[in-house]
Amino acid sequence: MNSQDQSGSDREISISYQINCPNCEKLQTPSEKLPRHLCRSQVYGDEDKDKDKDEVKVQSLPTADICTAPRLLGRTCLNRRTMSDAASSATGERVRTTVFQQERNTSITYRIPSLLRLPEGGTLLAFAEKRATARDTDALWLAMRRGQVSNDSIQWSPMEELQDATLKCHRAMNPCPVYEKDSRTLFLFFICVPKGVTEGEQLQKGKNAAKLCYIKSADGGRSWSSVTDLTDSVIGEKVKAWATFAVGPGHGIQTASGKLIIPAYAYHIGSSVQPHPHAFYFYSSDSGETWHIGDTVDMWSCECVMAEVVDQEKKGHVYCNARNQSGHRVEALGHSHDTGFSKSALALKLVEQNGGCQGTVIGFPAPKSYLEKHSNADSLTWLLFSHPTDEGSRRNLGVYLNKRPLQGSNWEEPWIINRGPSGYSDLVYCEDKELFVCLMECGEKSEVEQIASVCFSLSDVLEATGKKAETQ
Structure with missing residues (x-):
């Protein structure tokens, strides 16, 4: 009024x-x-x-x-909804809630969102890097907030800073959590990089400085173990062939067979002038007791995320979606019981900005009504992918739906859930509530202004893309 x-x-x-x-x-x-x-x-x-x-x-x-x-009043409340909520609702965009906010009176910035949902109780765990500035070299340590989904909104608890989740004189980067269901153990993977050392410096010298680390929790992230450095025991001599590497960022997965998968990429030193990145994953087949390195994607592929796709015969396939500089994302597909990828290709419907941007993907059960209507469907899993949709810059975050992930790149047109500056993101699916939650970098003038959450349903996606009738 x-x-x-x-x-x-x-x-x-x-x-x-x-x-x-x-x-x-x-x-x-x-x-x-x-x-x-x-x-x-x-x-x-x-x-x-x-x-x-x-x-x-x-x-x-x-x-x-x-x-x-x-x-x-120019103050910050980390549970507030943005002033553009009314406009967002009118245009079909989702109302977003700030989870991590850039501090106006300082240069403190939060970047690189990561999201996980605990099966017991449905608690959401949102992770991000706390940085002294927006620059990669100014990362400090990881931060976390716990959330509870109520209807189509989330109540977030106060922020916790994981200052002990790093090595001495290092900065913690690229949070990538995974949950082991049998032992109810939460693993939070990340890399530790010496303070002041840039990725560009490592690439130029051809000498890796990153460390593969994790902390774990047996109580859903309320308390944590000390840091475990896996660099020597898992990577070993292979690290000499890498200019640098990182995990995720985003989330890991546990396959139906129990394998834990942490997406990763490494810049390989070869005969070319500059090292080239290739996506792969770290995995564990014994509930996280030991970890190993999987095979790489053959195409140029950087920051990546994985999902398991289950076919009609209940066999699992590992789907990889990776950042690329060619103007399109890279996709690769392998079998869950193997450690490599049999084929990779450009996803021509998934655009990349100049230099690329991180994106994320989540697998979820195809609707029963769809499977009943399409008895010959080769996949029991659908995929949802989030990424900036603008071809020229990191703007207009959208979600893409893929109903046939085993038949090549079958992505539909995106639904824009955030107009304006948009960057990195992560997704979870709350199956019991039939809701998706997206954690994304966004802002009014820059995507590093805040990390916010949005909730939406599969019906929202189908209605926005005019495909709802296909599930009925």
Whole structure:
């Protein structure tokens, strides 16, 4: 509503407020100046209003609206919904909730989102790199927030900083969690790189400086083990042929047979002038007791993510989707019982910006109604992929659906879930709620301004792409 007074004046008025929120710190401000129309139209709750006075006192704000006042006052609330929510809803985009926020008064930035859902209780774990600035070399350590999905929204708990999840004089980068269901063990993989050492420096010298590390938890991430460095025991002498390497970023998977898979890539030193990256994965066949290196994708392939696709005979196939500089993503397919990929190709419907960008993919069960209607379908799994859709820059994050992942690149047109600057992302599927959650870098002027979450259903995707009738 328009709450301007009858004179049409936008005089400043004083507002005092206190926010009582179970999900973020209590904020108090004795007096702040706001334009009258913003106070009247945007601040809700138990108000002591007097139309003839220039003061509005807000004693409390309900949880659903806690983010409005701090936003208007130039403060940060990590559970707030963005000011563009109404516009997003009108255009079919999803309402997004800030999970990690760039700090306005400092250069602290959060990048490289990673998302995992615990089977027991359905808790979401969101990870990111905390950085002194947006630059890769200024990464500090990893941060985490726990979330609970309620209907189509998420309540996020306060941020936890995993400052011990690194090696001395190193920075932690590229979070990549995986959950081992039998032992109920959560592994958080990442790389540790000496402070100040850049990826470009490693590529130029042809000498790797990264370390393969993980921490693990037996209580869903409430407490963690000390850091385990696997570099020597798992990679060994092979690291001498790598200029550098990294895991993910994103999430790992556990296949139906129990194999744990951590996506990775390495820049191989060869006869060419510059090292070339190739995607592969680290894997464990004994619940994470020992780890090994799988075979590489033959094409130029960088940051990657994996999903398992199950065919009609209940056999598993490992699908790899990787970053590339050719203008299109790289796809590769292998068997879950093997460690390599039998074929790879460019995904011509999945565009890459200049230099490429990380993207993510999630596998989920095809709807029963679809399988009943298409009895000859070769796959029991559908794939959902998220990535910026603009060909020229990191903008307009979209999700792509693939109903036939075993028949080559069968991606449908994307549905844009975030317009504007968009970067790295990760996805999970909440099967019991039939909801997807996307954790993505986004902002108004730059994609590094925040990491936000959005929820949507398969029906939302099908309606947006006009394909809903095919599942009925």
